[in-house]
Amino acid sequence: MSEWIGINRRARRCYGFDEISLVPGRRSINPEDVDTSVELCGFKFDIPIIAAAMDGVVDPKFAVEMSKLGGFGILNLEGVYTRYEDPYEVIDKIVSATDEEATRLVQEIYLEPIKEELIYKRIREIKEKDAICVVSSIPQKATKFGKIAEEAGADIFVIQATVLTVEHFSSSYESVDLAKFCKEMKIP
Template sequence: MSNEIPIGLAKNGRRAWALDDVAIVPNRRTRSPQDVSLEWQIDAYSFSMPVIGAPMDSVMSPATAIALGKLGGLGVLNLEGLWTRYENPEPVIEEIVALEAKEISPENTRRMQELYAEPIKPELITARLEEIREAGVVVSGSLTPQRTQEFYRTVVDAGVDMFVIRGTTVSAEHVTQQGDPLNLKEFIYELDVPVIVGGAAGYTPALHLMRTGAAGVLVGFGGGSATTTRRALGIRVPMATAISDIAAARRDYLDESGGRYVHVIADGGLGSSGDIVKALAMGADAVMLGSTLARAEEAPGRGWHWGLEAVHPDFPRGHRTRVGTVAPLEEVLWGPGHHADGTSNLMGGLRHAMAATGYVDLKSFQRVDATVSPTTGV
């Protein structure tokens, strides 16, 4: 059955759904929330919740990556961010936070571009990852595809446990006429650590990424609250459909590979516990959180949120956006919550949703019934 609908005489388009367009449905059986397990394992690493901290300077510092790890999640440090450009990035972060209180400001963008023009220092990559390792949590760092060839050896030599290659759109082979292309299949084969790669927003590109040997695929396209990709590039893939499509690619690759399971990780547009619930219900194994964790009191952005897209030297497609501060990180994730809008006790919300629909583990919860009720959500 085709979901294509006519846009005009010359073009058809596929009907797709955002997370706001879908909802889960209770069935005849319910459970006690205390019986629900949120444990998640990828490769050899186990976590007590399916949460990855997005590699964004407003979300993850070495300290918050450590804190998230101790709370049962995985913190990913942005290895192209301020922590690897400056020995002491705190004054730089304070300057960004203190910029004029406008989300869309050419002056703010210009100043942030200047601050991020400071070169990345390999010795700081090593030092930051070592700081995380000394805390006894899983060590993970992220590079964009454009920087991976340049710095990956430094990252691996520093003893990273899990490597993330994250961009707006990532393909199995990045083709370029300037320099050598990044062939992910060859690259991942040579590494001794599991690699999470993305974003991908459709069945075919995700299937190709799975064939590279990746341990996980990020579902997203730079569509979170701090980006303007939709306006700047005209790219938008509603997340409910994207997650479901890539979950289908995971299923087909499982058969194709003779049993190799690749984790699907929703990345972007997950602003509340309800969004996390629906992302997992659509087939995600875990979620990568940006703005939801940027609201924690410990977050480096102090209530402001931005990503690398906002500081691109030639074509910025993001901005510093105000998300506010909700609660300490532990309360944001595990509660007890004091907010009725799904911004605190995120895991409590997930546990209660699973219990209300009769599921006690994350994998079985992917079978939950869903309805479609279109809204104007994104």
């Protein structure tokens, strides 16, 4: 069911919720007999729901709750949770900012450097609650943050990008070698 999208490359069409209509058929099934679980990288999740790696969506507490409910939330290792010891104070500032102040404020907040010790701390906060810990970073930081996440005890590391290919070339930064990265990582 895949289509050719380039030379030697195939992809399957994916659908969003707004593109699907469920219509009654000739058969029905008892909801207790439906299995919505999914297995990913050796981890079984009871519900097929992934919370996005965005500061406004996933914090360590939410990641723990999603794990307990059967899904998972991805903690963005480049967000406020790894830049500030007390990220909730920063988030409160954003929430209470006027529309005119918000953009400038967010830009200033993300100028704060990422602190490796906070990466360790946030991952431990999730793992101490017996939750599956999924974290992410952009490709340019994946090699560095992937190793830190692995050492800190994360279960899964996600490279987040709008578009990600096996080979990427850039003259302005070093790109991640995905094959090498995946081979060297001890976690999926």
